[in-house]
Amino acid sequence: MGHPPLEFSDCYRDSPDFRERLKSYEQELERTNKFIKEIIKDGSALINAIKVYSAAVVKLSQSLQAFQFEFIGDTLTDDEINIGKQPAWRIQNSSNLLIKPLETFKKDHIGWPRYWASGGFPLRHPAVCDDHYVSQADQQLDRERQNVYEASLEYVYKIQEVHERKKFDVVEPVLAFLHGLLTFHHLTFELTQDFMPYKQQLQLSLQHTRNHFLSTREEMEELMGRVKEAPQSCKLPGQPIIEGYLYSQEKRALGFSWVKYYCTYVKETKSLTMISCDQKPGSKQEFKLKLCVRRKSDSIDKRFCFDVETMERQGPVTLQALSEANRRLWIEAMDGKEPVRLSLSPRQLNEIGFKFVRKCINAVETRGITTEGIYRTVGSNFQVQKLLSQFFDSNHPGDVDLQSNEWDIKTVTSGLKHYLRNLEEPVMTYKLHRELITASKSDNIDYRLGAIHSLVYKLPDTSRDILILIIQHLVNVCGHSKENLMTASNLGVIFGPTLLRAQEDTVAAMMNIKFQNIVVEILIEQHDRIFRSPPEESSAPPIPPPRAAPRRRQPITISKRPSRPRHALSHAHSEDTEGQCAHTCVRVCVCM
Structure with a gap:
């Protein structure tokens, strides 16, 4: 593991x-x-x-x-x-x-x-x-x-x-x-x-x-x-949990003291878990949250405080965050009075977007499909932003000639990747992302192909139409791989993070990028089978086979071969003698 x-x-x-x-x-x-x-x-x-x-x-x-x-x-x-x-x-x-x-x-x-x-x-x-x-x-x-x-x-x-x-x-x-x-x-x-x-x-x-x-x-x-x-953030978009260190005001025999806790709050269940850092390790308290209110600065000699009311305790519990920004995040997660609103800039996959993708593909296939390293080489960021701003101009949307020499191939390919990557929702949608990644991790090739085939036809019509357009274009690019050196594997590395994207922004999601690349590589190599027709409705959805145990320290071995006879010659007469050649067994132990 x-x-x-x-x-x-x-x-x-x-x-x-x-x-x-x-x-x-x-x-x-x-x-x-x-x-x-x-x-x-x-x-x-x-x-x-x-x-x-x-x-x-x-x-x-x-x-x-x-x-x-x-x-x-x-x-x-x-x-x-x-x-x-x-x-x-x-x-x-x-x-x-x-x-x-x-x-x-x-x-x-x-x-x-x-x-x-x-x-x-x-x-x-x-x-x-x-x-x-x-x-x-x-x-x-x-x-x-x-x-x-x-x-x-x-x-x-x-x-x-x-x-x-x-x-x-x-x-x-x-x-x-x-x-x-x-x-x-x-x-x-x-x-x-x-x-x-x-x-x-x-x-x-x-x-x-x-x-x-x-x-x-x-x-x-x-x-x-x-x-x-945002260095104070304890919660990223797409994650319903916030956690971190808080100080709790607790009553003692001679007044009040502040005890340090590691707290975890789950928004869906409104459950607050507090693990003490000063007492026995592992001791924790669990509460159901009722209300969260910011504490006024002039009402307490501590800074960054807020009160919470729970089902288990009669009075409010006063908690202290590590900073003002940290307190705002806790109050937002607990539906307090100071929520932090995230600003979004959505990019919809609409008619103008389809027009942009078609024009980019047409320009690449007519002007530079044999260009070495196409889609791997990036264009000038200034030119890419200029292309996107002119094409998506509200006054004249789509009024840009990509066949003109003003736009080189690197700018066009970078503009296409930038547009697809910055859509509000990726082409293959957040909803199916986990299932696609799970399918690509399977050791059984038949199940992997069947599962991806089935999931493609669960996409919305708009997403599937744009996916068919893009994959067919990538197949044409692979057809000129001898000139442009872009194989299906190379294009999978480039378009994996472009067509698939996890909703949560975490390192765990980043480690799945290699499997996103595999999904795109399969779509390119098996495009005829996947996009020719949907899977049969009468057939049951593919069931994942039991996963084989991973290979651990299993060497790649060149086994010994049987000896070949050799003929020896003498001065008196020739005799047929059999000799054996010593062969070396080479083992390469690869521990990945």
């Missing part, structure tokens, strides 16, 4: 559960660090042993060179010297391929310091102060809090990036080293041919993994930027 994603918004809440998840990531990095050390140690021992063998070959070559039979010495000496020199060069190359990349990955990506965000900030008024002093203290507190939050964000981003990078940065040096080792030992032609399919498959998997990583990293960087813009 994999690690749960680390959400950027959890950096601000700094919950105990978040710290436990972060600790599991660090333990996994320690295990990876030990694994790399063992590979470096064993690989170095193997390389040193081969260097000894190489030195013996050089010594033999020198002895043959000193031999007096010129008609033999000249030819054999050169060959043996080449044999002696080539292993030395290849062993040095093997060290560069295996040891140095692993040491670099261990040093650059695992050897950075750990960071733990510490919660809690002073919130009480000093006994004697003036407004100027309070203002300066608030500014200093905000700066310190912002530094802590930004460092925490960078740490979470970095630790997840390392966990993704190790999938190819650790495997690639091993793959390159094994390839060099095969060349050094001069394996037979048949053995090399047996290894090539596995090597090509692994290289293709590495390339796909790298493409998915780059696509996911871009989305995660954008998400991190959005979280930085």
